[in-house]
Amino acid sequence: MIEVSRDITERQQAERLLSENEKRLQHLAHHDSLTDLPNRLLFEDRLKQALSKAPRSRKQVALFFLDLDHFKDVNDNLGHDFGDLLLIDVASRLRSCVREADTVARMGGDEFLVLLEEVESIEMVETMAERICNTLVHELRHDSYQQQISASIGISLYPEDGINGQELLRKADQAMYRAKSKGKANYQFASAPQGHLNFD
Numbered sequence: 001m002i003e004v005s006r007d008i009t010e011r012q013q014a015e016r017l018l019s020e021n022e023k024r025l026q027h028l029a030h031h032d033s034l035t036d037l038p039n040r041l042l043f044e045d046r047l048k049q050a051l052s053k054a055p056r057s058r059k060q061v062a063l064f065f066l067d068l069d070h071f072k073d074v075n076d077n078l079g080h081d082f083g084d085l086l087l088i089d090v091a092s093r094l095r096s097c098v099r100e101a102d103t104v105a106r107m108g109g110d111e112f113l114v115l116l117e118e119v120e121s122i123e124m125v126e127t128m129a130e131r132i133c134n135t136l137v138h139e140l141r142h143d144s145y146q147q148q149i150s151a152s153i154g155i156s157l158y159p160e161d162g163i164n165g166q167e168l169l170r171k172a173d174q175a176m177y178r179a180k181s182k183g184k185a186n187y188q189f190a191s192a193p194q195g196h197l198n199f200d
Contacts, residue, residue: 032106034084035091043105043113047165050117051158057118061158062125064114064132065172066094069150069184071110077145083110086140086149093135097128112151113169119157129153129187137185150185152176161190 030042038046050061068090075083087110094104094112103115114132119125136151154175162168171190179188 035088035106037091037095037112038103038105040105040107040113043103043107043115044165046103047115047168050115051163051165053117054158059117060119061168062116062119062128063156063158063168063172064116064129064187065107065154065156065169065176066112066114066132066136066151067176067180068110068136069152069180070147073147074140074149077147078142082142090136090149090151094132097132097135125155125157129155133185133187148185152179152184153187154179154190155187156190 030039031037032039047061047063054061068086071083071086074086087106090110090112091104091106094114098104098114098116101117103113105113105115107113114128116125116128132153133151136149138149140147140149154172154177156162156168156171156175158168161171175188175190179186182188
């Protein structure tokens with residue numbers, strides 16, 4: 001009986017270790033190794049789920065495409081290790097802005113994505129965009145180096161700007177470049193927001 005009990009205990013421990021390793025591998029496959037944010041793969045899966053739910057709930061979905069302003073200057077002047085610390089800080093700031101149901105992801109480099117579900121009004125999207133803009137604006141100082149950090153944000157809305165994730169990402173990306181061209185540290189919509197829900 002002691003042998004059987006020991007055998008069962010060892011098997012349970014082995015199964016638990018295997019399960020923990022599988023969870024760890026799953027996490028690594030779906031999260032950015034630097035910031036621990038969801039990566040593009042997981043983000044696209046959550047976006048697909050959000051778009052499938054939206055028509056039933058009669059709510060909109062908003063996709064934010066963020067690009068840090070002056071990130072290359074930071075890397076060139078302070079090095080990539082310092083740039084990595086900035087990306088970790090930006091990830092933390094973004095997490096603090098959103099609701100629990102929203103998703104913040106790192107696209108790669110200095111590009112981030114934010115997915116807002118259950119959007120009831122354009123005002124809600126604008127409030128979130130302003131909050132993110134304000135939270136990310138700060139003065140970075142290191143020794144004699146100074147740099148204003150901010151983000152340019154492009155916003156696309158479902159269903160106005162696209163009916164699938166690929167279209168929404170493309171439109172938000174284009175809007176982000178418009179924000180860059182308008183002086184950075186601002187947000188631009190892919191198309192003029194209507195101010196009301198439209199599922200026709």
